[in-house]
Amino acid sequence: MQIASGRTIMLSSESALRDFKAYYPGARNQVCVVRFATQPPAAFLNTDPAGVIAAYNLPANYFYLPNQFYRHKNHQLVVDALTILKGRAVDVVICASGSKEDRREPGYYDLVNSEIQKRGLEAQFRHLGVIPLPHVYALLRASMALINPSRFEGWSTTVEEAKSFGVPMILSDIDVHREQTAGSARYFGVDDPVALADHLVQAAQEAHGPIIRKVIPHQDDNVSAFAASFAATMRQAAGQDVAEPIET
Template sequence: MRVAFNLIESARWTGGYNYLINLFRAIRNYEADHISPILFCGKDADECDVRAFLEAGDIEVVRSSVFDAHKKTSNILHAYLFGVDSHALQVFRRHQVDVVFENATFYGRRFPIPTIAWLPDFQHRHLRHQFGLRAYWQREFGYRAQVASGRVIMLSSEDARKDCERFYRRAKGRTAVVQFAAFISSDLIDAFPEKVVQEYGLPSQFFYLPNQFWKHKNHLVVIEALGLLKRLGVDVVVAVTGNPLDPRHPEYIGQLHARIESLGLRHNFRVMGLVPRRHVIALMQTCTALINPSFCEGWSSTVEEARILGVPMLLSDIAVHREQMENGATYFKADDVEGLAAKMRDIASAVSLISSTRKPDASSYERVRRFARDFSVVVDQAIAGPLLKDVA
C-alpha cells in the first residue's frame, strides 16, 4: 500500500517532525510488507529535514513545487472552494498513491483518494484564550471540514478521542487511536553522556525540559517554581532545549527571558535552544528527572522517549499524561507553582547519583511494533471506507 505523507518541517513543529520519522522507522521495521511510505515535499524543503527521513529507512521522496510552503494557503482555499486540491491530486496519482495521510492541511471534501486525517490535539478548544480569532477559526474550520468529509480520524490517545467525539459528534464511529511510540537507535546512545553535560556547562544534577517554546507548553510555571526555590535558598538547575519559535506568540520567548532576568534565574533556567538529537538523548540519560509542564498534549513524544530510557518524570497532571504514564511518574497541577517547587526540591534532595547507563528497555520494541500495527490497521480502514467501527 503506497501511503503519501506531507513533510512536517522541524523548524515549525519539532514534535510533528519527530512523530513522522518515528512512524517511518516503525513501518520499516514491522510493516514494510504492507506499507510503502512516500514523503512529498516542496522544492523549498529544508535539505536536513529531508535527509533525516532518507536515513530513517527505504523512503521514496517526491519533490514538487505544488507543496512549496508559500502555496499551502492557496491550495487549501482551492480545496475548500472546488472540493478538491486538484494540483496535489495530480501529483499523488502520478505516483500511484493508495492512501493519503492528511495533517495540518485539507485536500477537499471530494478528494477521491482514501484519506486519513490526523488531529494531534484539541488545544484550541481547551486553551481558547491562547488563540487569536484567525488562528482559532483556521484550525476549527480545518477540523470541521475533515470530519464532515468522511475521513477516518486518527488520534494519538483515548483522551483525544473523547475530545474529538465530544466536540465533533459526526466523527463518532470513524475514530482510531494510534499511540505514538519512540524509536531510539543504538547509535544515539552515548557511552559517555557526561561529556555532553560538561559541554553545556551543566552541573551533575539537573532537571531537563525538552519542549518547544510554545505558550501552551507552560515553561513559565517552571520559571516561577525556580524563583520560589531560589528565595528558599535551594539551588536547582533546569536545562531547557527546543525550538524558541512560537508562530502564534512570537513575543513569548522574550517574555520568558524577561521573567528569567527579573528573578535572577539565568544560572538556574538554562535556555539552550535546538540541540542535536544525540545530545537530547544524552541529557535524558543523565538528568535527575524530565519535566513536562504542558497544559495540553496529544501524546508527548518527549515523555515517550524518557519512558524508554527509564528517566524519572515530573509531569503536569493532565489526562493524557495519566493515560501515557499511569503511576510511572510524579504529577503536579499545571498552574501550581508551590506544588511543583516542592516536588522538584524533594526529587533533587533524594537523588545522590544518576546512572549514565540508561538504555532503551526491552518493552519499547513491542510498543513500536504496536505503533506500526495500529497505523497499518488505520490504513486498511481508510481503504475500506468511512462507515467503520472504532479500532481501539
C-alpha cells in the same frame, strides 16, 4: 475544521478522542486510537552524555525540559517554581532546550527570559536553544527527571522518549499525561508552582548520583505493538478511505 464523512480518523489518545467527540458531536466517522511508541536510533546513543553535559557547562545533577517556547508549554510555571525554591534557599538546575521562535506570538521567549533575569535565576534556568538530537537524547538519559509542564498536549514525544529510557518524569496533571504514563510519574497542576517546586526537591533528594540510562528491556515490544495497531488501522481504513490523522 471540516471532517469528511466516511473517512477513518486516527487519534493518538483517549484524551484526544474525548475532545473529538466534544467538538464534533455529529461526526459519524470510524475513529481509532493509535498510541505511538518511540525507538531511539542506536546511532544517537553513541554520544557520551558526560561530554555533552560538560560542553554545556551543566552540573552533574539537573532536570531536563525539552519543549519549544510556546505559551501553552507553560515555561513560566517552571520559573515560578524556581523562584519558590530560591526563597527556600534550595538550588536546583533546569536545563531547557528547544526553539525560542513562535510566529503566533513573537517575543514570548523574551518575556519569559526577562522574568528569569529579573528574578536572578540565570544559574538555575539554563536554556540551550535548538541542539542536535543526539545531545537531546544524551541530556535526557543523564537527567534526574524529565519535566513537561504543558497546559495541553498530544501524545507527547518527550514523554515517550523518557519512558523508553526509564527516566523519571514530573508532568503537568492533564488527562493525556495520566493516560500516557499510567500514574507512574509525579504530577502537578498547570497553575500550581508550589507543587512543582515540592516535586523538584523530592526528586533531587531521591537521586543517587548521575545515572546514564540505556533503553529499557522490551522497548522493541512496545514499538511492535504500536506498529501492529497502526497497521490494523490502515487495513481498516483501506475499505473506506485513507486514514486521516488529527493533531491535538
